[in-house]
Amino acid sequence: MRIMSQSPSTLFEKVWNAHVVRHIADGPDVLFIDRHFIHEVTSPVAFLGLEQRGLQVMYPQRTFATADHNTPTINQDQPVKDPLSANQLKALENNAHKYGISHWGLNNPKNGIVHVVGPENGITLPGMTIVCGDSHTSTHGAFGAIAFGIGTSEVEMVLSSQCIMQPRAKKMRIKVDGQLGKAVTPKDVILYIISQLTAAGATGYFVEYAGSVFENMSMEGRMTVCNMSIEMGARGGMVAPDETTYNYIKGRDKAPKGEAWDKAMAYWKTLKTDEGARFDKEYHFNAADIEPMITFGTNPGMGIGISQHIPTTQETGAGKASYDKSLNYMGFHEEEAMLGKKVDYVFIGSCTNGRIEDFRAFASIVKGRKKADTVTAWIVPGSHIVEQQIREEGIYDILTEAGFQLRQPGCSACLAMNDDKIPAGKYAVSTSNRNFEGRQGPGARTLLASPLVAAAAAVTGVVTDPRTLL
Amino acid sequence: MSYDKFTILRSTAVPLPIENVDTDQIIPARFLKATERKGFGDNLFRDWRYNGDDSPKQDFVLNNKIYTGKILVGGKNFGCGSSREHAAWAIYDYGFRCVVSSFFADIFRNNCLNVGILPVQVSDAFLDKIFKAIEKDANALLEVSLPAQTITILATGEQEGFDINGYKKDNLTNGYDDIDFLQAIKNDIQQFAGSRPF
Numbered sequence A: 001m002r003i004m005s006q007s008p009s010t011l012f013e014k015v016w017n018a019h020v021v022r023h024i025a026d027g028p029d030v031l032f033i034d035r036h037f038i039h040e041v042t043s044p045v046a047f048l049g050l051e052q053r054g055l056q057v058m059y060p061q062r063t064f065a066t067a068d069h070n071t072p073t074i075n076q077d078q079p080v081k082d083p084l085s086a087n088q089l090k091a092l093e094n095n096a097h098k099y100g101i102s103h104w105g106l107n108n109p110k111n112g113i114v115h116v117v118g119p120e121n122g123i124t125l126p127g128m129t130i131v132c133g134d135s136h137t138s139t140h141g142a143f144g145a146i147a148f149g150i151g152t153s154e155v156e157m158v159l160s161s162q163c164i165m166q167p168r169a170k171k172m173r174i175k176v177d178g179q180l181g182k183a184v185t186p187k188d189v190i191l192y193i194i195s196q197l198t199a200a201g202a203t204g205y206f207v208e209y210a211g212s213v214f215e216n217m218s219m220e221g222r223m224t225v226c227n228m229s230i231e232m233g234a235r236g237g238m239v240a241p242d243e244t245t246y247n248y249i250k251g252r253d254k255a256p257k258g259e260a261w262d263k264a265m266a267y268w269k270t271l272k273t274d275e276g277a278r279f280d281k282e283y284h285f286n287a288a289d290i291e292p293m294i295t296f297g298t299n300p301g302m303g304i305g306i307s308q309h310i311p312t313t314q315e316t317g318a319g320k321a322s323y324d325k326s327l328n329y330m331g332f333h334e335e336e337a338m339l340g341k342k343v344d345y346v347f348i349g350s351c352t353n354g355r356i357e358d359f360r361a362f363a364s365i366v367k368g369r370k371k372a373d374t375v376t377a378w379i380v381p382g383s384h385i386v387e388q389q390i391r392e393e394g395i396y397d398i399l400t401e402a403g404f405q406l407r408q409p410g411c412s413a414c415l416a417m418n419d420d421k422i423p424a425g426k427y428a429v430s431t432s433n434r435n436f437e438g439r440q441g442p443g444a445r446t447l448l449a450s451p452l453v454a455a456a457a458a459v460t461g462v463v464t465d466p467r468t469l470l
Numbered sequence B: 001m002s003y004d005k006f007t008i009l010r011s012t013a014v015p016l017p018i019e020n021v022d023t024d025q026i027i028p029a030r031f032l033k034a035t036e037r038k039g040f041g042d043n044l045f046r047d048w049r050y051n052g053d054d055s056p057k058q059d060f061v062l063n064n065k066i067y068t069g070k071i072l073v074g075g076k077n078f079g080c081g082s083s084r085e086h087a088a089w090a091i092y093d094y095g096f097r098c099v100v101s102s103f104f105a106d107i108f109r110n111n112c113l114n115v116g117i118l119p120v121q122v123s124d125a126f127l128d129k130i131f132k133a134i135e136k137d138a139n140a141l142l143e144v145s146l147p148a149q150t151i152t153i154l155a156t157g158e159q160e161g162f163d164i165n166g167y168k169k170d171n172l173t174n175g176y177d178d179i180d181f182l183q184a185i186k187n188d189i190q191q192f193a194g195s196r197p198f
Helices: A011-017 A044-053 A083-099 A114-120 A135-143 A152-161 A186-197 A219-232 A243-249 A258-268 A320-330 A356-366 A384-392 A395-401 A451-460 B086-094 B106-115 B124-136 B166-174 B178-184 B186-194
Strands: A020-023 A029-032 A035-038 A063-066 A102-104 A129-132 A146-149 A163-166 A170-177 A205-210 A236-238 A281-286 A293-295 A303-305 A345-348 A376-379 A427-430 A445-448 B008-011 B013-016 B071-074 B098-101 B118-121 B142-145 B150-153 B158-161
Touching: A011 A146, A011 A205, A011 A236, A020 B186, A029 B186, A035 A114, A035 A152, A044 A083, A044 A152, A063 A083, A063 A114, A083 A102, A114 A129, A114 A135, A114 A219, A114 A384, A129 A135, A135 A146, A135 A219, A135 A236, A135 A243, A146 A236, A152 A163, A152 B106, A152 B178, A163 B178, A170 A186, A186 A219, A186 A281, A186 A293, A186 A303, A205 A219, A219 A236, A219 A243, A219 A356, A243 A258, A345 A356, A345 A451, A356 A384, A356 A395, A356 A451, A384 A395, A427 A451, B013 B124, B071 B124, B086 B106, B098 B124, B098 B142, B106 B118, B106 B166, B124 B150, B124 B158, B178 B186
Parallel strands: A035 A063, A035 A129, A063 A102, A129 A146, A170 A205, A170 A281, A205 A236, A345 A376, A345 A427, A427 A445, B013 B071, B071 B098, B098 B118
Antiparallel strands: A020 A029, A029 A163, A293 A303, A293 A445, B008 B142, B142 B150, B150 B158
16 A cells, blocks of 8 residues: 555545555546556547557556447458448557557457456456546446546556546445345346436545445446446446455456465455545435336436336426426326336347346246247347357347347447447337437437346336236 | 647637536437547537438527537536547537536546536536526627636626636646646656556
8 A cells, every 4th residue: 555544444545545656736646547448439549649649558468458339249250341330440459459458359259348348357356446438437346446437538648658647536335225125136226326316416426335235236236336336427336345256256367366366365355445434425225115227218317116107397306498308308208107118129238237147137037938029129248258158058048939139249239339229219128328318329219227127128018017027 | 639728718608508418419429430530520419400311400509500609508417428538529629618517527527628628617506697698698708717717707797716626727728638747757657557466
């Protein structure tokens, strides 16, 4: 530790302080970055900047490239048809090669969504600082790392100096205690929290998730929760590492081994918030208050329990013009029920819910049922490793028997940069993270939900309470 | 990427009184496929600005010729969502140098500062005054002074201060950026890197 402190510290402070190269008076901290992920969309201009300034990549072994944002999810063995996407993928490959950066391009067995492949290959470790030109970098906080999304200028900073200049965030702790109800998943927990705090409720904060609900959650679940921290404005979210974390990491490809493992463990065990440490803001929720969630509007804070009715403007406290615009876009009205609403598309995948546990959940409802004829379903694993697990565990057979097809890994319909676009006016129940206007294609209407709610919609063709199918 | 120095900006403003304007609206993902920083202004607010057949939507403010200027005034929680710096590039490329709101998302605020756009955060009440002033007179002038850290509605003289840290203020005033700074302390960084376990 560079800065020794006698007073009790939070997990966030411990990790942050261990990475401060220099503090600038009346300015940001110069923060050292342990791991840097890059992808094809937000990195090309950063490399161009390096060239224009005549700079080199300072520590190429600390940066990892994977192609995910605009990649097709079918026929990946064939050349990418969209010339602009192909150009970006080529730029990533060329830049990685030129500067000696590890590159998992299309068809590489390690390829997949950046926030899925980092953890599953043991690149993401507790106590690290991790950045990527993608706001869902917050995912990696599930390991007790400080992980957050950055802009392209900052990608250039990290490439050229392995540092970034950041003001220290305020500290928030969100505790959820108690027993989660039937069919209530980590996705429902985070959608519930965002609905309570609003889409801007944690802006300026770094969040620590604590309490029995997170302690009992799998790493996949913690990743889902931390992933969506940004959707309430937080830079990132963290969960203190514990046995669940160590068991997940142990033996993974790039995880420390032997003596290095023992040394790492000794450090990782210090990574928890001390008794008496102070937060700038604290929230406490009861697990029993959370039911399967679904969103009805155009930001992730506009979520309700699936059995509830769309709130009125007054109930939400939102500005009327913005609220009306949102409901108008969705084709919904105040006080309508969500249950029974027609669903045209179902998307399971993304860095939020594209891991093996999510497909297990999806299959648990689909098993023995058939896909509704009126529904188009896109089933997109987060990585080739997840895809392989789906096949090995027999989930592939369950999906196929029910009339679903498995696609190839990528970000896909989460942001619709490839061909996986929801048509204008159509409704999609999506396990991704954003329901913004046009996010899944121009005019597309997104209902964010868990893999269980997505599965229930996929087999019934309407918004359905998964508790009735389990 | 160099940008124009920022000191005092006196300009009319374009009002966008919508809350939670996310970066997918500022620039939709399908326009992020360039490998150079060029032409993003053409697609600024693409889906609010144009119909599916590329004809302009007459009711959108950027298509209303009475509103012009280098200042964009947005509703609260402006710039939430995706980290895409392309959103800031599009705003800059379109010709804006300053964005005013009563609340900004963190990543967007950083991105603005890194590309030479000044984000000015004002109170809800002052934001409302600005919207009203523009509603009354589309040619209403705002003056944003970085040295004084103030924003003024010139017609009424109403003024409010805004925060910016001294380091970023120096950068914007002088037109230099974090990369210049980080290059200058590379020895410190190298020494620090040697102490990292991973």
